[in-house]
Amino acid sequence: MNINAISKEFNLSKDTLRYWERIGLLPKIKRNSSGYREYSETDKNWVFYIQVLRNAGMTIESLIEFVDLYRSDNNTNETRKSLLIEQRDLLEQEIKERQKTINYLSYKINNYDSHTLKYENEKLAYENNKEEK
Amino acid sequence: MNINAISKEFNLSKDTLRYWERIGLLPKIKRNSSGYREYSETDKNWVFYIQVLRNAGMTIESLIEFVDLYRSDNNTNETRKSLLIEQRDLLEQEIKERQKTINYLSYKINNYDSHTLKYENEKLAYENNKEEK
DNA sequence: TCTTGCTATGGAGTTAACTCCATAGTTTAA
DNA sequence: TTAAACTATGGAGTTAACTCCATAGCAAGA
Incomplete structure (x- = not known):
């Protein structure tokens, strides 16, 4: 080609x-x-x-x-395989980061009406990543 | 501050x-x-x-x-809330893309020993995202 | 055969998102 | 009160990842 x-x-x-x-x-x-x-x-x-x-x-x-x-x-082929696995692990790590951000946004959305925006709360919501209502 | x-x-x-x-x-x-x-x-x-x-x-x-x-x-506050939801949807779309890539890598890893690398297979593995062994 | 179109190469230009710099005013510790 | 450290601004420089350009060789249809 x-x-x-x-x-x-x-x-x-x-x-x-x-x-x-x-x-x-x-x-x-x-x-x-x-x-x-x-x-x-x-x-x-x-x-x-x-x-x-x-x-x-x-x-x-x-x-x-x-x-x-x-x-x-x-x-060896074994090494190549493990390189692929490493590659995948990297991506999985990335996804986890993004998931954390999504959870944080969900927290903001769910609590939009019910709380005043305080930085400490925001930070905790992001770091703990609980979906508390 | x-x-x-x-x-x-x-x-x-x-x-x-x-x-x-x-x-x-x-x-x-x-x-x-x-x-x-x-x-x-x-x-x-x-x-x-x-x-x-x-x-x-x-x-x-x-x-x-x-x-x-x-x-x-x-x-309005309602609009702001829906902007946050939009933001979250965007990220979720992104994650789906990455998940697809992870699945594709998993396919490659799982089939590493058992198949010869053919482009059509690779492409299908990525697009269908089945984890066939 | 001639013209239009594709390909090659080396190098210059572009865009996003900073990062650094020169100059000048402000604050602080000795 | 003076030197060292911090801040401000406008503008220049940097890096990654392309993208474009000029020049020149090949190719395919009219």
Whole structure:
């Protein structure tokens, strides 16, 4: 598949694809006789993986760290698997933070009429994350 | 409370506090006789609220939109409450996206040994979000 | 064959969200 | 009362993650 096809398949600009390759997020893509990129199935999988994780808010920096480790040779399948698990744990941590914020907003909503806004209460509501009414 | 106290309380740089005020994220803070900022309890609540939502990944742009509406005069308590609910819904949508990514990673982890990486499978795993083994 | 359209590269430009700087007034501890 | 520390303002600088541009080689249809 050429860059145009990939760009359309993933709804990513060609510039972004070239940029990701340039900074080492994507592996060096093979070129055909006239120097044009030819994306393999594996390349496609990487594009997909990176897009999903980017959309989930992972920074390019941590993704580069991940792919470098993942692609490194002195590295067993067990290690690769544990890298995926680490990646997932990171996201789970993030979700917990957001859930905390949602609970805090729920507290504010539920108590909207019944209490005066005091900073100490707000702070406690956020930190304890009780859904007291 | 002066800017130094707020800065320490929320672990935010003074520059950030001044910046938030300048762009209208925080209301205009009252000044004392020599022009120094004096943060009221209400101001403090705004700092807290904005920090929590920023940490949850909300952009400054949408926060400004929110605070402008929220502070607007022609605006009932009911409207304010529904703005909070909207805010919460936005975050919940975000969490769902991330949960999808976590499920996708789980799929990859669970099937790490047992399947060859095919793009169509990956894509389906992400979109359907089944945890098939 | 000619023109229009796609691709490549290196480098410059952009946007969000700060962060830093220069200059100047204010407060405080010695 | 003077030096060190803090505050204010306007504006410049920074970082991440693209996005755009100029130039030049290839390609495909009329």
